[in-house]
Amino acid sequence: TSRGLGDVYKRQSRDRPWLIRTYAGHSTAAASNQLYRSNLAKGQTGLSVAFDLPTQTGYDSDHLLARGEVGKVGVPVCHLGDMRTLFDQIPLDQMNTSMTINATAPWLLALYIAVAEEQGADIKSLQGTVQNDIIKEYLSRGTYICPPQASLKLIGDVAEYCYSEIPKWNPMNVCSYHLQEAGATPEQELAFALATATAVLDELRPRVSEDEFPKLVGRISFFVNAGIRFVTEMCKMRAFVDLWDEICTKRYGVSDPKYSRFRYGVQVNSLGLTEQQPENNVYRILIEMLAVTLSKKARARAVQLPAWNEALGLPRPWDQQWSMRMQQIMAYETDLLEYEDLFDNNPAVEKKVNILKDGARHELANLDSMGGAVQAIEYMKSRLVDSNADRLNKIETNETVVVGVNKFTTSEESPLTTGDKGIMIVDPAVENEQIDRLNTWRNERDSEAVKTALNDLNDAANSGNNIMPASVNAAKAGVTTGEWAEIMRSVYGEYRGPTGLSKAKSNKTEGLDEIRSSVDLVSDKLGRRLKFLMGKPGLDGHSNGAEQIAFRARDCGMEIEYQGIRLTPEQLVSAVLETNPHVIGLSILSGSHIPLVKETLERLSKANLSHIPLVVGGIIPDEDATALKAMGVAKVYTPKDFELNAIMTDIVELADPHKVAAE
Numbered sequence: 001t002s003r004g005l006g007d008v009y010k011r012q013s014r015d016r017p018w019l020i021r022t023y024a025g026h027s028t029a030a031a032s033n034q035l036y037r038s039n040l041a042k043g044q045t046g047l048s049v050a051f052d053l054p055t056q057t058g059y060d061s062d063h064l065l066a067r068g069e070v071g072k073v074g075v076p077v078c079h080l081g082d083m084r085t086l087f088d089q090i091p092l093d094q095m096n097t098s099m100t101i102n103a104t105a106p107w108l109l110a111l112y113i114a115v116a117e118e119q120g121a122d123i124k125s126l127q128g129t130v131q132n133d134i135i136k137e138y139l140s141r142g143t144y145i146c147p148p149q150a151s152l153k154l155i156g157d158v159a160e161y162c163y164s165e166i167p168k169w170n171p172m173n174v175c176s177y178h179l180q181e182a183g184a185t186p187e188q189e190l191a192f193a194l195a196t197a198t199a200v201l202d203e204l205r206p207r208v209s210e211d212e213f214p215k216l217v218g219r220i221s222f223f224v225n226a227g228i229r230f231v232t233e234m235c236k237m238r239a240f241v242d243l244w245d246e247i248c249t250k251r252y253g254v255s256d257p258k259y260s261r262f263r264y265g266v267q268v269n270s271l272g273l274t275e276q277q278p279e280n281n282v283y284r285i286l287i288e289m290l291a292v293t294l295s296k297k298a299r300a301r302a303v304q305l306p307a308w309n310e311a312l313g314l315p316r317p318w319d320q321q322w323s324m325r326m327q328q329i330m331a332y333e334t335d336l337l338e339y340e341d342l343f344d345n346n347p348a349v350e351k352k353v354n355i356l357k358d359g360a361r362h363e364l365a366n367l368d369s370m371g372g373a374v375q376a377i378e379y380m381k382s383r384l385v386d387s388n389a390d391r392l393n394k395i396e397t398n399e400t401v402v403v404g405v406n407k408f409t410t411s412e413e414s415p416l417t418t419g420d421k422g423i424m425i426v427d428p429a430v431e432n433e434q435i436d437r438l439n440t441w442r443n444e445r446d447s448e449a450v451k452t453a454l455n456d457l458n459d460a461a462n463s464g465n466n467i468m469p470a471s472v473n474a475a476k477a478g479v480t481t482g483e484w485a486e487i488m489r490s491v492y493g494e495y496r497g498p499t500g501l502s503k504a505k506s507n508k509t510e511g512l513d514e515i516r517s518s519v520d521l522v523s524d525k526l527g528r529r530l531k532f533l534m535g536k537p538g539l540d541g542h543s544n545g546a547e548q549i550a551f552r553a554r555d556c557g558m559e560i561e562y563q564g565i566r567l568t569p570e571q572l573v574s575a576v577l578e579t580n581p582h583v584i585g586l587s588i589l590s591g592s593h594i595p596l597v598k599e600t601l602e603r604l605s606k607a608n609l610s611h612i613p614l615v616v617g618g619i620i621p622d623e624d625a626t627a628l629k630a631m632g633v634a635k636v637y638t639p640k641d642f643e644l645n646a647i648m649t650d651i652v653e654l655a656d657p658h659k660v661a662a663e
Helices: 005-009 029-041 052-058 080-086 107-118 135-141 147-163 178-183 184-209 213-217 229-249 278-293 317-333 347-369 379-395 429-444 449-465 468-477 481-492 511-527 546-557 567-580 593-606 622-631 644-655 658-663
Strands: 019-021 047-050 094-098 127-128 172-175 220-224 264-267 302-304 531-535 559-562 585-589 614-618 633-636
Touching: 019 184, 019 317, 019 546, 029 047, 029 080, 029 127, 029 317, 047 546, 052 481, 080 107, 080 220, 080 429, 080 633, 094 107, 094 302, 107 127, 107 147, 107 302, 107 481, 127 172, 135 147, 135 178, 135 184, 147 172, 147 184, 147 213, 147 481, 172 178, 172 184, 178 229, 178 278, 178 593, 184 213, 184 220, 184 229, 184 347, 184 585, 220 229, 220 585, 229 347, 264 468, 317 644, 347 559, 379 546, 379 644, 449 468, 468 481, 531 546, 546 559, 559 593, 559 633, 567 585, 567 593, 585 644, 593 622, 614 644, 622 633, 633 644
Parallel strands: 019 302, 047 094, 094 127, 172 220, 220 264, 264 302, 531 559, 531 585, 585 614, 614 633
Antiparallel strands: none
């Protein structure tokens, strides 16, 4: 008799499930610790720490730029005391911890090591990952501090230190996740991530002997994204596996397959989660998880899933539990882990994988011709902005269907968003309480020990030595996050990343004729070209939305002013005085819209600029939108406002002097 599919592919034993994580952290170290211990009790098998924006960008909670940002998108960690509280009653030598931290990765790892030693752990046994991928921060996420070459040096310091002192720790997650969030095609995601990995390995190669280098290659891991086109995404993961092995063997001479294995963790796509009919997001998350679990050859080693309501605001513990249960059902109830790879020798899969590999190789050759990822940052940024514009245009024109957004929009009211509106709200008092704890820490520490530690850190940075030993000593001495980062800024300098926007119009002007005519008409009335200033106040570096608004405004014929991310309200108002725009737009995705908009409006008023209309976009709950309008904001936009042309029409109407006079 013929053997069935199950006989061919089924094995006698089950594979071990992937690490089950939840990306979490909010408000305070104590509140986050409680959440971590609760999630571990529910069956989570690894930790994934979300830090707030001041911590990610190297500012203490009382810094001017931290105002309104403390505890919003993650946990604030200013010093060893905060890190101690964060992992209270969690034995770090038994934990696998992922920390999504980049510019301040050396520092947060130093704090983690210090706490582990306090717990009595042998640090050589510590397991986990720091993301530590600065190149993608320049391209998509925006939490960089130093220029590229200095940042590459710091990545190398962490990797070299981990290799000798924490050999089970992954010193870097090459992170393609945010590239896809910024609009990358699968081929771009493959190429840009692999180019980043080679830039880092080229930096690391001289730091160890040729015999030891393959082991160091084996510690580099990846963190990827998986979108709704899950068959393509699964093929992308198989392409990653093949291309990484190709690079390791051909470029670096790695012969041991253990060291050329593509090891990755994943969070499935948050970009595609919708504010409209948010209950549909549960299905999207499950389908996207299939891309990184179905194929054994390309299965993730760690999975974290977003919550269904992330387009609405900060998820509650129950929301995170729902996503965790999704993983547990897949891992423990189904028979997925009992089979060999389900897609080997599948002609459709092999064809798609080869197409993706060919496209990625072509882009990699292009990047190599420019000198590699660091030299190609501006090119990659502009390509991402263009790709994201294409993605949004396809949704607007219904070429890409998004259920509940541009098709099947008639819906019953969701019971999931009644009551507390389905999200967690961070108490505004958290910021002042965190600042009080920070001041107490500063007052009670040994100031001489801190001074000595900072001098040693400064000497290490200036001399070109590895900064990790001095950073660990600084952590133990009581140095703060802001103090550590200030040394990095003073020694290596600060950097302003490219915006990816040129002044010249793109070729994506189809369907814009009517708006362009309106812009011309209003410009004639104004006596000069309608000017729109796009601003990104605060520490939120997720600039994709701001870039697309500015991109479309430019293509509609407006003159645009966009100076990039991380500006204070004071700097924004200075830009308004200097450039004299007709309409101002602010994009704030971190949840700090109320304090940042309030300060911006107050400063506009003091400068006698209140007559200029202000529009605001972000993840903004309905009650906050009402409050913003009461302050004087002309229009508020949230993720449900996906039709950019409608926003452009609003801007034109707000700038029209005749309409303003009539009102």
